[in-house]
Amino acid sequence: MASMIGVVLGGGLSYLTQLTTQRQANRNEDKRQTKALAEARRAEQLDLLRQFIQISQRAERLAEDRDGSSEWVTAAKNVMDDLWACERVIHILFTPTLHEQARRYVKATNDVLWEEPADVSMWDYLEGPKTNFLDVARTELA
Template sequence: MAADLWTSVVSLAGVALGGGLTALAQRATQRSVERVEERRRAAATTESRRAEQIEVLKEFVTCAQAAERAAYRRPDPWGDDEDGWITQTGPVMTALWTASGNVTLLCDEALREPVRTYGHALNAAVWRDIGDVEVNEHLEEAKTAFMNAARASLAGA
């Protein structure tokens, strides 16, 4: 009888130990799966944000190029097409300022000043607040600073 009791106790202890080890293994596996899933979600979020940043940067560059084209097309004051040019250029500049706001909102803080500076340089070129300086010469420094900052921002993302 004592042997039967001892066998039962050992069996019960074996079952309890096995159950405990199984529970520990399941918990460790679950935690590992949760960590992997969290890393996957973080990577997906990072990639999604980077794609969004690329899109707003592309939009800004497109709008900047349209503003630059408008600056080159500007007629002489009191020229034949000045009214038509102003009508066409207003929406171009509105799109530029909207795109610059998107960059400021969605991209790295380091892009705020280069975007603002480049936008103001484009605005001055479009409205000919640049004196006798050529459009490309006036824009070169601000454009290069923006492009370098955008490139660095994307490389760090």
């Protein structure tokens, strides 16, 4: 009888040990998956910000080189389509605060692309929205 109790106790303790070990392994795997997802999301966000900045730079260059030709108009429409599309993805992947700053920057870029702002240079017109966007982006990524 004593050996039977020992076997039952040993089996029970073994089962509890395995159960505890499996639960710990599951928690560790969940933590690893959460960390991997966070790293993937950050990489996606950085890529989007890089793309947004590159497209906005192309738009600024087009505004500076405005000549009104049909080629220029086509290029300007294309760059603004790309910039608006990026702005919408920022809406999905970032907070409303960053999205609002991105939207203001896109609107300002659109303004200088299609017409010169009155009483101020293109660069001065873009400086506030651009700096605000970059500052909020840096804060969100910190």
